[in-house]
Amino acid sequence: MANHDICTKTMWALSVPLCILLILFVALTAYATYSFHIFVPLAPANNIDCEQMFNTTSETYLSYIENRTLLEPSQDDRNCFQIRRRRYLPADMPKSMAGNHNMFFIRVVSKDYDFVEEVLTMMHSPIHFFCFALDITADALFKERMFRLGDCQVNVLVPRQLFNTSTAHGMFSAHRKCLKEIDENTTSLFIAPSFCQEGRDG
Ligand SMILES: *[C@@H]1O[C@H](CO)[C@@H](O)[C@H](O)[C@H]1NC(C)=O
Ligand SMILES: *[C@@H]1O[C@H](CO)[C@@H](O)[C@H](O)[C@H]1NC(C)=O
Ligand SMILES: *[C@@H]1O[C@H](CO)[C@@H](O)[C@H](O)[C@H]1NC(C)=O
Numbered sequence: 315m316a317n318h319d320i321c322t323k324t325m326w327a328l329s330v331p332l333c334i335l336l337i338l339f340v341a342l343t344a345y346a347t348y349s350f351h352i353f354v355p356l357a358p359a360n361n362i363d364c365e366q367m368f369n370t371t372s373e374t375y376l377s378y379i380e381n382r383t384l385l386e387p388s389q390d391d392r393n394c395f396q397i398r399r400r401r402y403l404p405a406d407m408p409k410s411m412a413g414n415h416n417m418f419f420i421r422v423v424s425k426d427y428d429f430v431e432e433v434l435t436m437m438h439s440p441i442h443f444f445c446f447a448l449d450i451t452a453d454a455l456f457k458e459r460m461f462r463l464g465d466c467q468v469n470v471l472v473p474r475q476l477f478n479t480s481t482a483h484g485m486f487s488a489h490r491k492c493l494k495e496i497d498e499n500t501t502s503l504f505i506a507p508s509f510c511q512e513g514r515d516g
């Protein structure tokens with residue numbers, strides 16, 4: 315009899331922590347289920363009808379043309395300050411945020427300075443390097459603005475040479491020149507610490 319009593323009392327005593335554990339388990343499972351989309355991102359509903367976008371008289375196309383955001387063409391700049399006022403192109407970042415993941419972007423450009431600048435701003439990071447090789451078809455103003463952009467930004471290189479990139483040889487020369495400039499210019503004090511570390515890490 316006494317044994318039975320002790321058994322019942324123990325059961326009751328144990329049921330409280332067991333209940334708490336069960337509630338915690340259910341809550342955790344519910345939370346994990348609820349936040350599942352964080353770990354497995356859901357694909358966006360992508361129902362753009364490409365046919366509509368190629369039809370220049372379709373309503374979708376006309377609405378897009380009417381409502382799209384246009385780049386505002388900027389005037390030729392007189393100095394670096396004007397570029398920096400227009401664009402957020404930081405030259406440095408806090409040490410705690412800077413990883414050793416330098417990336418090199420090489421592009422051949424020939425026109426649409428504002429678009430080049432916009433894309434550069436979107437992809438910009440102080441630890442990345444950008445080299446813009448100019449095609450021979452670039453006009454004088456584009457050339458001048460690209461050279462200025464290269465002079466203003468430490469991590470933007472613009473070789474003072476034009477390439478006929480309509481031929482494979484010309485395209486190759488442009489890329490090779492960019493690689494050479496990156497190689498020569500990245501030995502400067504500006505990025506030396508990050509490169510040393512990269513070498514040490516393997
Ligand atoms: C283009 O869109 C217009 C308006 O919606 C439509 O009348 C026309 O048939 C479409 N043309 C083609 C080639 O789909
Ligand atoms: C585009 O603009 C028109 C008229 O201003 C508006 O009725 C329509 O909803 C807009 N479309 C989108 C996708 O914003
Ligand atoms: C670029 O090279 C092509 C092929 O050799 C040639 O036809 C063209 O005239 C060249 N363009 C310029 C601007 O020199």
Ligand SMILES: CC(=O)N[C@H]1CO[C@H](CO)[C@@H](O)[C@@H]1O
Binds near residue numbers: 498
């Ligand atoms: C920005 C910069 O330092 N550019 C230099 C890159 O390397 C070439 C070739 O050594 C120099 O002529 C540039 O001045």
